[in-house]
Amino acid sequence: MDSPVIAVFSGGTSSEREVSLGSGQACAAALEKSFRVERFQIDADALPAGLDPQRHVVFSTLHGTFGEDGGMQRLLDAAGMHYAGCDAVSSALTMDKTLTKETAAAKGIKVIPGVTFPAAKKPRPEQVIEQFGERVVVKPNAEGSSVGLNLVGSREELTRVLDVIQNGRWIIERRIFGRELAVGVLNGRAMGVVEIRPKSGVYDYASKYTKGMTNYLAPAPLDAALTQKIQAAAQTAFAACGCRDYARVDFILGDDHELYLLEINTLPGMKETSLLPMSARCEGIDFTALVKAMVTPAVQRFHAARASRNP
Template identity: 55%
Template sequence: MKEPRIAVLLGGTSAEREVSLGSGKAAAAALSKFFEVDVFDLQSYAELPGGLDPRRHVVFSTLHGSFGEDGTAQALMDEAGVYYAGCDAASSALTFDKVATKAKLAEAGVPVPAEIVFENGELPLASTIVSVLGPSVVLKPVAEGSSVGLQFAEGETEITDCLEKCREGRWLVEPRIAGKEVTVGIVQGEALGVVEIRPLNGRFDYESKYTKGMTEYIAPAEISADLSERIRKLATHAFEACGCRDYARIDCMVDTGGNPYFLEINTLPGLKETSLLPMSAALFGYNFDELLQKLVEPALLRYRDGNSSS
């Protein structure tokens, strides 16, 4: 049986297109050291790219955001008989919805922050938010990534101003947890190193995430070995509870008392060499090229198993 080519999907038309282009180009460069690689820049939400052949391609997608990360592209690949790396359609759809993810994690015993959810412009009163969650809160879209739409507010006046920007779509309000923000990669079911995120302005929003020099990353996180191990175990449990496969990156806050609260699961995390998943993997001895090989391995096995009679 002939080895498949790796089809790297990048771009798309979501709000995260530029992030996806960076991830895709870096991933393609690394994978091309070991495999024949074809790169597809998607310009449409509606369909898979022409030239993608289930008989000769295994897909490695870096399509962040809508279509690529919400289960739509995965369902289309399943329908077309295309093997692909990463979470399947069901777990991708689940984890793209922060509210559904948190509900599943809470059911599995993974600690999550309290929340208020609203949609279609039916805005809660700022006074209600303060009474339930406290005066310091975070507002975020239920189904976006890369910190798109993320807002921070202190007190009723700021909360009211932020709510006015949330009149379309579905939104989530959580208490702003004082403490450390950390993230951990999961690769083939194993939790890797815990990385601490320290935005200089105290807010890990889109600007802090993608503006050079605005955030400091501490790898490994400056937390106790016991807490690190607890976070890794809970992250693995979260990964399994949401039916994830292959790899993901899981984010959480640790309050000043050392209690972790899990925020979300990123099934197609950023994949430039300086991204958080590669930082987490480096703590377990993987360089970037080795990590990319590891990420695509399970999909190659599924392809070989599915084509073993050909």
Template identity: 55%
Template sequence: MKEPKIAVLLGGVSEEREVSLGSGKAAAAALAKAFEVDVFDVQSYSELPDGLNPETHVVFSTLHGSFGEDGQAQRLMDAAGVFYAGCDAESSSLTFDKVATKERMKEAGVPVTEEIVFSEGELPEVETVLASLGESVVIKPVAQGSSVGLMFAAGKEQIAAALRKCGVGRWLIEPKVEGTEVTVGILHGKALGVVEIRPKSGRFDYSSKYTKGLTEYIAPAEISKDLTERIRNLATIAFEACGCRDYARIDCMIDGAGNPYFLEINTLPGLKETSLLPMSAGLFGYDFDDLLQKLVEPAIIRYKARQTSH
């Protein structure tokens, strides 16, 4: 049976376009060592790129943000009969919504923080925020990635000022968990290594995430073996509870007492060699090229199953 070509989708039209271009180029170079690769720079919110062929291509998407991780592109690929790596349309749509994700995780027994959800024009009272969540909070869009729109605020004046900056769409406020930030990759439904994130500013915002030298990464995380295993186990439960498939990366905060609080699931995480999912996978012996082949493998199996059934 003929091997499919791998169609790497990169770019996109969200605020995370530049991040996607970096991921896509790195992924395409790694996949080209084992497969024939075609690269598609996506520049539409509403249609798949010309030349994408369900008979010959399996898609590996590195589109971040809207029309990447929110289920829209996945629904179009399903309708076109295109097989693709990663989460399906339903789980992509669910996990792009941080509130819905936390609800699903909480139902499955995965610990999450309290929250207040609001839309522009319906800002919560600052006193309500302080009474419910405490003095130090995190404010972020319900549906964005790469820390776009993320704000930290402490005290009445800062919280009021941050709320005034909230633009169109739904937002959530959570208590800022003081402690250790970690992330764990999931590959084929199994948790990989736990990586610790130490931003020098104390805040893992867009600048800390994408400016070289502003964040230190510790792999493996400097936490106890028992806590490591607990986080890996809870991450696997979260992955299953949200209906995810193939792979993802899950972020978590650990408070000073050692209690983990899960934040969100990244269904199409960054994929440069220095990104967090490759770092997590490296703790289980995968180099970058190995990892990329493993990430696309289930989609190739699904593609071949259709070929044999015809």
């Protein structure tokens, strides 16, 4: 049976467009070693022209709004397209940080205490301080790549941050100090644990995407029992949120020795130096093998659907 053409999506309309363009370029080059590939640069919240559900399987590297929140996935489903990665329901769930926390907490995973609110109903600074103290994190409920992340250390800073919030839903959480960790999950199985050590002390957008601003330890220097605990938590969160094929699960190991879920990224950065590929390399899986493994379940779904139509 002929293999499908892999349609690699990159770009998109979110604040993470430039990151996506880099991911798409790297993944397309890797996929070309095993498949026929066509590249599609996405410039609107719509499917590109030229897609054929009888011919293409989509490998999307779109990040953030519309690409990662279920919007593109719903369009692909409606068009009868097979695609790699999480479906529309789990994509929408995991893009919502509050819903992700609630879903994971129901399975016994520890999450950071916080409150979610719409911009029109911002809490007063004194309410926040009474509940969580002055050292808090303020961030959008549904953005990636640390877009809009604010680390607050005083009442004055909190007042300033709240004053500039104009729209959307936001989260305020108690700030947990500790070690930031990322775990790639491939077909339900957790790979290596990567530790993230930003030189500035804050893993914000600049620390993520400016060369030399962050050190990465892959694998993280953790004992075997703790590594296994983190991997098990990643697998549990992945399954609880209905994820499929692959994702990246982020945690913080607090100075209180507790492990807290931060978020699940269903379409994480996919350059060779990104966290998911780092996690895979801990298991001896190089970038080309990883990207092939990421798309393979979608190719299998494509073939299964064709076989069922033509028994």
